[in-house]
Amino acid sequence: MINAEDYGKTIYDLATRRNLITIGEDMVNIAYDAPIDMPPSSQIDDAERRLFELAETGRSDGGFQDFGSALTETIEMAAAAFQREGALSGVSTGLRDLDKLMGGLQSSDLIVLAGRPAMGKTSLVTNIAYNIAENYQTEEMPDGTVRTVNGGVVGFFSLEMSAEQLATRIISEQTEISSSKIRRGDINEIEFEKLVAATQHMQHVPLHVDQTGGISIASLVSKARRLKRQKGLDMIVVDYIQLLTGSSKNQGNRVQEITEITTGLKALAKELNVPIIALSQLSRQVENRDDKRPQMSDLRESGSIEQDADVIMFVYREEYYMGKKEPPEGTPEYEEWNAKMEQLRGKAEVIIAKQRHGPTGIVDLQFQGEFTRFSDLADDAHIPDRIME
Secondary structure (H helix, E strand, C coil): CCCHHHHHHHHHHHHHHHHHHHHHHHHHHHHHHCCCCCCHHHHHHHHHHHHHHHHHHCCCCCCCCCHHHHHHHHHHHHHHHHHCCCCCCCECCCCHHHHHHHCCECCCCEEEEECCCCCCHHHHHHHHHHHHHHCCEEEECCCCCEEEEECCCEEEEECCCCHHHHHHHHHHHHHCCCHHHHHHCCCCHHHHHHHHHHHHHHCCCCEEEECCCCCEHHHHHHHHHHHHHHCCCCEEEEECHHHCECCHHHCCCHHHHHHHHHHHHHHHHHHHCCCEEEEECECHHHHHCCCCCCCHHHECCHHHHHHHCCEEEEEECHHHHHHCCCCCCCCHHHHHHHHHHHHHCCEEEEEEEEECCCCEEEEEEEEEHHHCEEEECCHHHCCCCEEEC
């Protein structure tokens, strides 16, 4: 048939309109019939989810996928990893040894990054987010759609720090000018020129920051869907889990609320097919042990986090704890302490305690606290990754 393609498109458009009518009718009926204690926000969230699915896939229902299609997608992923620099199946973090152990950040994974205060977890996730956004590259497909081939568009939910504080950290890391000097204006003309040049370059980096404090998981999901629809989205950062709120029915029961939050984050990662890095606090019991390396049992309200996360990583810097044990100068103990400090200075560990699709282990990184920067260890001082059985 000569006009088969045009007829097919007409039928497809009419089916999409039919789905829109169904969603609209359901919205009206639910709004009329909903019990008085049902919050309107939950109906808005449900309608937005259905509209997003319709916009993305052309249909508003889920359904089974045949195994052959799943196999094809797996082969395509392997081919992309084979062709990509570094042979990564996921999005590169910009940190060589972390990528080697994880294969990059995998789509639809919920990655929990945890650590005690002052360990640098926000610095690490900020470094990763900027590395991904800075390396964003796309290509146009034969059907006219655009596909990400490197890096990605990043949505950063900063519930603790303002967008300005986050930007200051990134500028400091990129220019090697300490953030305290930037805030005080304690810089010379050459440093100011470096700041201006860095800022001009960063203007076009697709890193989108939402600085709303204490938002609900439903609000975060809505904002992420909107960003995906309007600008594209390849990775999400949430800083941090304990600052999110759940629905009103679970408020007051923190364990149930955290369960709702982690389940919601995992569902969002699958729905948008992007990795989500969510930061988490650790309980104080870490401080009571001689070996202060974190364990999964140290996660605050840890049950649902352990269950829902595909990857659990901890940031640990022994230098921080050793610095608190400084003995009096001039004593034999001081000499021994100083020798240990020299070995630990500027070193950090990322402990991968759980990984559904790969090995666990420890990655050693360089940490420059002045610039809030994590980077690969220099090759000559590089300690091989320690794989844990």
